[in-house]
Amino acid sequence: MDRKRLYLIISILTIIVAVFVVSQVVQRQDDQVAAPSIIRMASLLPLDGQVASYGEMMRNGQLLAVEEINRDSMSTPIEVTFFNTSHMKDVALDRLREAHQNGYRLVVEIFGSDQANHCLPFAIENGLTILSGVDTRPDLIRLGKGAFYRIMPNDAAAAAILVQWTQELGVENIGIVYVNDDWGKGLYEEADNAARQRKVNVAIVADVIRHQSSFAGTVAKLKSNPIDAVMLFIYPDDGGNLIKEIHRQRLNTRIFATENFTGDDMINAAGDAAIGVMLAVPKPSEDSTTLSQFQEQYVDRYGADPSIFAIKGYDAVKTLYIAAVQSGADPLKTRETIRDLAIPGVGGFISFAEDGEFIPGEYDRLVYTKEGENLALSPWTP
Amino acid sequence: MIYGVMRIIDFSHTDRMTIAAYLFADLNRPLGIYAAMAIACISAALLAVVTERGLFAGLRRRGYAVMMICSLGLSIILQSIMAITHGSMLRTGVIREYPLTNFLNLYPREIVLLFGVPLVILCLRRLLHNTYWGQSLRATIDDYEKAIVHRLPVARLTMIAFAISGILAGASGIAIIIGTGVYPQVGFKYLIFAFAACIVGGVGNIVGALLASLTIGILITAAEFYGSALAAEGVTLLVLVAVLVFAPNGVFGHGLRRI
Amino acid sequence: MPDLYLSLGIKVIIYGLYFLSLSTLLLGKAGYWAVGNLANFALGAFIYACGPLLLGISGGLLYLWIAFTVVAVTILALIPGFAALRLQGDFFAYVSICCVEVVRVLVEKVAGPSGFSHVPRPPGLESELAIILISAFLFIIVAVWIDMFCRTRLELMFATTRTSKTWAASMGIRVRRIEVSMFGIAGGLAGLSGVLFAIYSTGTDPVRFSLMEAVILFALAYLGGIKSIWAPLLSAGLYVITTYALESAFRGSLQIYAPYATSLFFGLILILAMAFTSEKSVAK
């Protein structure tokens, strides 16, 4: 290879490494100057690649929480730093190490069950405390050995609720559409088990990929068997397109979906086709003002309805913040405080069992109805 | 078109498509749908011409690989800019469309495409094969130096070609955002199949490319119907690979090209 | 504190091995746009992970399994080798890209949407220090082998074949044989790096096997150059460290826009380095 390029690349590399080291050193220094009163959290999100959009929603919710906390001068200020995992396990672990170097002991999110799973050993041995809003794989709590908590009911709960609902409606044959990632697949498996227990026949199963360009084939597959209800374990934007396609191919069945279908994405894509879509959503806390407040704030700030990710991100920051304040920002003490925490969250009442598993609250059964011009969620009545 | 005719692997082509889609999405509220379409297409064409003048013109003598890699860098840049301005979420529902119940409930968009695309393709074919401009353009691509020697207006020819391709990209971007919506990295997904259409259809053979892309679409949908959506693209690509290995010039192609 | 730099170093060396197979062997010797060499990397990681997780292989047998994996990937890599006899230039590049996608789908189908996790490390390679040592050792051996390779007449035969297959055949060079065997060796090397990566990251990430990765890796291989032995390390350094360090550097100043700024800079680096340096055309 010619010298010129050799020198060019070497210089680029050296510059980058120099900047890297300098930034590390700078961060280390402001660790020392940082007042102990500041509560610092790290948040590991996928901010590029295929799932970047959900990382961003999560980040928006967390930012909102941070701003709200820092707004009133009484409380101790909070600082959340975002690390990009690119949705890769090894990168996530490297980011966690970097955060640990820079003095972060509280981790408010590790997006993706497998990423969290890969990071757990490091977190356990270095005494970090992780609170996740989205990681729904059932065995995470057991593997976490006290280092890992979540405020999302695991797949089993949500799936069981939906299947129970279909059973109460006297549905024999259901179809399941799930998205090909660990969240969707996990939900599908749990729902399959639940259906087998409750003697509901899963007639047909179709999978979709993220941002699938056309759902014609999928819906045709659904039509090929007689089903009178379909469960969607997919992301809202794709779900919107899928519902649109279902409406267009005149497949008239009941449509059940998980809580992440609240929010704008689905409505935007599906339009009036979304009328009659039934959602099982964790019951908001008694004073449901918090949810509406949060939604107002979110719309003011970002100009779109909050998705489930935003809600969970907001709740996660709030929860971990409260626990940290009570325990003086000490990660190990924070674990205990988290366990016996019981606070009303935006996405439902938050409390933990003895083993640290999140106790799913009551589920509301909502259905989309048309109110004047635009669609709205209203409680479902038999 | 760029690949089939200009024979440059241009990764940033589909990003022009995405940019046009975003422009359309932003403008159709204030300006109305047709103005937005026009502006989106024109800006895509402008972007294409600027890319050609600014990036490819200087690199044409440096071989295909350099142009390819530079276009890759450009596409990464464009994607990150779009991610900054619009976020990474899937942008859907710009226009709420309703199927025409009386006409095999297709969407208006689909009907337009159904009749518009063959028309455009045929026009392009005529343009390339039956006009002086098209012939000299193809001559330019076949042998750049010779074209310069023969005093063909090389710069203008390539600029026109890029402009046309930009307009087409803009149109397809609008179709996509009305249909399923776009996100910053959407381009790469479509790029693979666009190349597939070009190669299997035969390089420089536009009608062949159209037929090939139809086949690909049918293959994907069929795979989604019979198998799973995850396998769909893989299976389709596998078929394409088989076709290419057994018919290296593409199905409608003639003359294996070398670099 | 050193863990982070250690794991970055591991990645650099492992990807250096990969770049040895991609840029030095395939681009430099055989002269093919083997964009899809990443498929061999993915297969290596995938087959290795299948051993302990699906077949229940454990303990010292894992080393046998590694050997088997490398052999298997070598054999599988012969298939694109035969395809290469019929395809030219970017046609071949496209076919190999398709191979990447097919392999990725296979991995996702078998290993689940986010790949295997908890892939056990073979005894003796538990600590990352051991991994970096063994990868560095392998890298040096392969590098020396290739360096010597460039001084034998095999190098001449490849230069001849690169120039014109007809010419080479008229001088009695078995074109098919040497090209296919080059594909086999390069594939095995890529598979080896894949195995190392699976051991290091104790899992397989489908994201790492995606098309975009393949194209970026190819671009970096071309960028690093094909002549020298150090070029692969440079490419690997660019690939691993740039994105990582840039983001950490940006995080302080422009908080939430750091990832986008990173990729923006990455694209800029690609364009500038390509546009303002001279190189020989390596592709056929």
Place this chain on the structure above:
Amino acid sequence: MAVHTNPPVNENQGPQIITLYPGLSFSFGKTPLFELPLSSEKIVIRGGDICAVFGPNGCGKTTLLNLLSGFLRPTTGQVCFGPSDDAHGIVIKSSAPRWLNPAAKIAQWDGGVRRTFQVPVISPDISITGHISVARRMKREETFTSWYIAPIRRLFQSKNQKYEIDDTSCEESEQLLKAFNLNKSISNPNTLSYGQKRLLNIAQAIFGGKRLLMLDEPFANLSTSAIAIVKQMFRDFVASKDRAVVLVEHRAKNLPDFTNGLITMRDGLLRFEALKGTKEEEERFISKLISSYFG
């Protein structure tokens, strides 16, 4: 009459090297490009011959050469390398399977058959000595294990010994280069002139070829002095009666006093004419041929 076809075999002629059997024909499309009619006798090129393929443009001289060197396969009939009774002779049949490309096999037949092309081919990546040394066949490279062994062996060899060719062939190649006055210190062969590139190809062929050379217009754009050198080279090459040279040449003035056999291609028919006798007779004969072509 000094010209008579197919001279009877006598002792001072070398062994058969190429035999074109009657019925050989080749066609790209429907109509055969050239053929050797069944009625005529077989064409035999023996050791010691310098045989020129001679004919007007477009009559398929180069195609015939490609056929002989195995890049094309005959439509009908067959070509045989070596004596027909020879065990390790090669036969190019029309029935050979498509995927089997016999070019490399022929090029390695019995010590080496080398050919040059109409357009000289030069690799920019290897030096001139490299060009020369790659032309000679090395048995030990053809085993796959050599891929692993050769670099290791190289590890223990002196750095300055280039490309592990033994010293005798080293000197040989240097003599060749000196004879063609090519400067072997030139690193990048792209700086050579067109004629020099052609000379380099010829030098490769002579260095690599042990039994037969097939040269496509070797004298094109060479200076007269260079032509003289090349001719002398060929004469030396065939001096020991076991080697032959087949060359395509359509300029008559190069042929007399140099070739001793002509394969004429006249409206698609191959004929072998032996050239015997003095320079003048040969010139007369050739001019007669040309007039019969064009007049």
